[in-house]
Amino acid sequence: MKLKSTLYWASTLLVVLVFTATGILNLMGNNHILTDILHLGFPTYIMKILGFWKVGAAISILLPKTVRLKEWAYAGMLFDLSGAAFSRMSIGDPAQMIIIPLLIMGLVVISWISRPESKSGFSIVPKI
Structure with a gap:
């Protein structure tokens, strides 16, 4: 039980950190992210939309x-992370640029799977 709790909090805090930081940078119009958005062929206004939802998601998974x-x-x-990986793959970006969102997606899945029952509304494994 201790391992599950540790996995949950470690993965969740990393996910919250990543989504909060990138969300804020999106909202601020960070030049590095703007360059990536343009490289991927998306309109610049998508930064604000993604930023809003990333920060909102980060806050949401911490709320009791x-x-x-x-x-x-x-x-x-x-959706965000799989879309990022697929977008990068579609334009022929190097493997490391595709793997990064997939690794973060792995942290999201670990957080979701290891969350305590009090934070869970759905489980892959049925309760008996």
Whole structure:
């Protein structure tokens, strides 16, 4: 039980850090992220939309007693990260640029799988 709790908090805090930092940088119009957005062929206004939802998702998975909201936040994170990996793959970016969002996606999945029952509204394994 201690390992599960440690996995949950370590992965969740890393995910929150990544999504909060990148979300804020998106909202601020960071030049590095702007260059990436243009490189991927997206319009610049997508930065503000992604920034808003990334920060919102990061906050949501930390809020107590918001099980349904957490499920949506985790789903949104997976959509964002799988979309990032696929977008990079589609334009022929190097493997490391595709692997980075997939590794972060792995942290999101670890956080979701290891979350305590009090933060869970859905489980892959049925309760008996």
